[in-house]
Amino acid sequence: MTMIFGVPLAVLSGQLLIGVINGAFYALLSLGLAVIFGLLKIINFAHGAMYMLGALVTVVLFDLMGVNYWVALFVAPLLVGAFGILIEYFLLRRIAGQDHIYSLLLTFGVALIIQGVLTNIYGVSGLRYSMPDLFKGGINLGFMFLPYYRAWVIVVALLVCFGTWFVIEKTKLGAYLRAGTEDSQLMQGFGINVPLLVSLTYGFGVMLAAFAGVLAAPIYSVTPVMGSNTLIVVFAVVVIGGMGSIGGAIITGILMGVIEGLTKTFYPPASSAVIFLVMVVVLMFRPNGLFGKEA
Amino acid sequence: MTMMKKLLASAVASALMVGGAQADISNNTVKIGYLADMSGTYRDLAGPNGLKALEMAIKDFGGKVNGAKIEVVSADDRNSPDTSSSTVRRWVENEDVDLVAGMVASSVSIAVSKILEENDRLGIISGSAASSITNEHCTPNHIHYVYDTYPLANGTASAVVKEGGKTWYMLTADYAFGHALESDVRQVVEANGGEVIGAVRHPFPTQDFSSFILQAQASGADVVGLANAGSDTTNAITTASEFGLTQSGQTLAALLLFLTDVHALGAETAQGIQLTTGWYWDMNTETREWSDRFMEETGVRPTMVHAGIYSSTLHYLNSVAAAGSDDAQTVRKQMMDMPINDMFAKNGKIRVDGRMVHDMYLAEVKTPAESKSEWDLYKILRTIPADEAYRPLSESKCKLVNM
Numbered sequence: 001m002t003m004i005f006g007v008p009l010a011v012l013s014g015q016l017l018i019g020v021i022n023g024a025f026y027a028l029l030s031l032g033l034a035v036i037f038g039l040l041k042i043i044n045f046a047h048g049a050m051y052m053l054g055a056l057v058t059v060v061l062f063d064l065m066g067v068n069y070w071v072a073l074f075v076a077p078l079l080v081g082a083f084g085i086l087i088e089y090f091l092l093r094r095i096a097g098q099d100h101i102y103s104l105l106l107t108f109g110v111a112l113i114i115q116g117v118l119t120n121i122y123g124v125s126g127l128r129y130s131m132p133d134l135f136k137g138g139i140n141l142g143f144m145f146l147p148y149y150r151a152w153v154i155v156v157a158l159l160v161c162f163g164t165w166f167v168i169e170k171t172k173l174g175a176y177l178r179a180g181t182e183d184s185q186l187m188q189g190f191g192i193n194v195p196l197l198v199s200l201t202y203g204f205g206v207m208l209a210a211f212a213g214v215l216a217a218p219i220y221s222v223t224p225v226m227g228s229n230t231l232i233v234v235f236a237v238v239v240i241g242g243m244g245s246i247g248g249a250i251i252t253g254i255l256m257g258v259i260e261g262l263t264k265t266f267y268p269p270a271s272s273a274v275i276f277l278v279m280v281v282v283l284m285f286r287p288n289g290l291f292g293k294e295a
Numbered sequence: 296m297t298m299m300k301k302l303l304a305s306a307v308a309s310a311l312m313v314g315g316a317q318a319d320i321s322n323n324t325v326k327i328g329y330l331a332d333m334s335g336t337y338r339d340l341a342g343p344n345g346l347k348a349l350e351m352a353i354k355d356f357g358g359k360v361n362g363a364k365i366e367v368v369s370a371d372d373r374n375s376p377d378t379s380s381s382t383v384r385r386w387v388e389n390e391d392v393d394l395v396a397g398m399v400a401s402s403v404s405i406a407v408s409k410i411l412e413e414n415d416r417l418g419i420i421s422g423s424a425a426s427s428i429t430n431e432h433c434t435p436n437h438i439h440y441v442y443d444t445y446p447l448a449n450g451t452a453s454a455v456v457k458e459g460g461k462t463w464y465m466l467t468a469d470y471a472f473g474h475a476l477e478s479d480v481r482q483v484v485e486a487n488g489g490e491v492i493g494a495v496r497h498p499f500p501t502q503d504f505s506s507f508i509l510q511a512q513a514s515g516a517d518v519v520g521l522a523n524a525g526s527d528t529t530n531a532i533t534t535a536s537e538f539g540l541t542q543s544g545q546t547l548a549a550l551l552l553f554l555t556d557v558h559a560l561g562a563e564t565a566q567g568i569q570l571t572t573g574w575y576w577d578m579n580t581e582t583r584e585w586s587d588r589f590m591e592e593t594g595v596r597p598t599m600v601h602a603g604i605y606s607s608t609l610h611y612l613n614s615v616a617a618a619g620s621d622d623a624q625t626v627r628k629q630m631m632d633m634p635i636n637d638m639f640a641k642n643g644k645i646r647v648d649g650r651m652v653h654d655m656y657l658a659e660v661k662t663p664a665e666s667k668s669e670w671d672l673y674k675i676l677r678t679i680p681a682d683e684a685y686r687p688l689s690e691s692k693c694k695l696v697n698m
Contacts, residue, residue: 119338128561145543219537264507
């Protein structure tokens with residue numbers, strides 16, 4: 001068997017694929033963060049909580065009303081997105097134009113409150129959510145067993161990432177969005193409702209996080225604390241990619257998934273730190289991140 | 296205080312007691328500090344419901360001991376030895392706390408027991424697993440009550456090896472508890488003619504286990520042993536089932552699994568998993584009665600840790616009453632002298648190293664067909680007698696043994 005640094009090639013291929021799958025998750029989460037920061041200049045520390053809410057709402061909707069996975073895939077992000085819009089309308093709007101640090105502190109506080117309240121209600125052991133029947137089982141690729149569900153995650157996550165990038169960077173709506181946040185007075189002069197645009201953009205970023213949460217529900221323990229650890233990693237991904245760079249968030253997300261996966265193979269104890277190590281190195285040489293624009 | 300002084304102090308105290316000395320309780324208050332993970336990974340197995348169990352014990356005891364008040368303070372340990380150390384230091388130095396109860400993460404317990412030793416206060420550890428707590432880390436100031444990694448390895452690992460699982464691959468949480476459990480499992484597996492052919496140490500906590508499960512699959516070992524706890528274990532089990540680990544002929548052995556974990560996984564996913572436990576709510580009339588009361592208070596069935604917190608608090612208060620003192624060494628001696636007979640343990644005994652030895656149980660998770668309600672999850676396969684379950688004193692590295 002071919003060996004690479006003492007690891008059989010087959011095992012390594014499996015790890016690479018797993019890395020890409022987890023990377024697609026990171027990409028989806030960091031995309032939402034990048035959209036919110038890139039367009040609104042809000043550092044959204046509530047992003048992990050929104051991801052958790054996506055998963056939790058999926059489970060609760062199923063328990064209370066028997067809402068299935070496919071419906072939840074649309075309904076849960078919409079509900080959580082609407083909640084995001086409320087947060088924007090009642091809280092974030094009041095600190096618009098202030099230093100970034102205020103949005104960071106405010107959203108961090110919101111996240112802690114949501115997490116604390118839900119922990120008291122649901123505990124931390126995790127809620128049960130079974131995989132949709134369609135995705136039970138998997139396929140033997142020769143070098144690894146690939147569960148159908150993971151294959152679905154990678155496809156759908158990449159589609160959503162590409163779609164978002166396309167809308168923001170290549171369409172008229174995207175151009176309005178970018179212009180509206182760049183010079184809101186001018187855009188208002190053209191008769192465009194900028195505050196509404198801002199609300200909807202925040203809501204959309206939150207929806208992306210919640211969508212990732214729905215995707216996570218069948219494979220991870222759904223608990224009120226599931227977002228808190230993920231959040232820090234996703235922030236590092238966004239910083240490495242370049243704060244606000246949509247394409248950067250997607251590419252870096254996948255790249256970091258792979259790097260983390262390889263670390264788990266070669267030196268597991270470092271796997272929780274490797275992304276931060278990369279962040280330090282990148283910031284030393286490119287303070288605006290890999291794909292960030294020069295300030 | 297040196298060891299000799301402590302012994303002298305306790306000897307004097309006992310002598311006074313024999314003489315029928317009057318109640319000698321400092322500030323006329325027995326103050327108990329409850330320290331546990333109240334918000335993180337280990338919240339459900341101890342956490343706020345453990346505090347409820349502690350309060351139930353105080354209430355059942357009558358709310359006062361020898362006329363002295365019983366006060367309770369509590370804090371979140373945040374699974375951090377640093378945070379816990381500063382909390383406990385404040386408790387013993389400024390707030391005159393006599394007993395620290397609860398304690399879940401082994402790293403927290405080891406750090407806290409050192410502070411208790413420096414200040415000569417008492418600690419009863421109910422949630423932690425590392426057997427090193429009463430081995431190389433033993434102190435004259437703490438007692439380890441509910442279980443430890445030695446019987447976990449002894450019960451589950453030896454049962455699995457005897458059923459033919461000869462080669463093992465370990466997934467180990469990378470901190471004190473995981474290391475202790477892995478090394479205890481290694482010993483048991485090797486003693487029974489098996490072999491640990493590989494291990495991976497994963498960061499604590501880890502959400503995505505797919506990479507580690509893949510490595511375990513590639514190892515070709517008969518058994519994949521999980522030396523982790525809480526959401527790490529449930530995430531690992533869920534991922535193993537997703538990646539078809541058992542279908543490909545490997546067995547999963549969860550070495551530490553709490554009732555709350557199994558409840559979260561559900562009988563569907565967890566069925567057939569063997570585990571070792573110190574207690575189960577549905578064992579007999581006495582355990583059921585107490586659990587019903589606990590459930591009325593909390594809405595959930597108790598874990599072995601909850602039951603252990605209740606039992607140890609009651610035993611502590613009984614000992615304070617019998618000794619007529621809240622002095623740490625006097626009470627510890629009294630606790631060692633009295634056997635423990637309650638809904639938690641029959642003829643439980645606290646040894647000189649601080650280990651409370653009692654019967655342990657090998658259990659199997661019921662199938663969905665066997666399980667009659669959401670908490671009807673275990674069938675007890677066999678009892679592991681106390682003297683067989685725990686590390687014998689003859690193998691102990693504890694400084695208090697053979698003094």
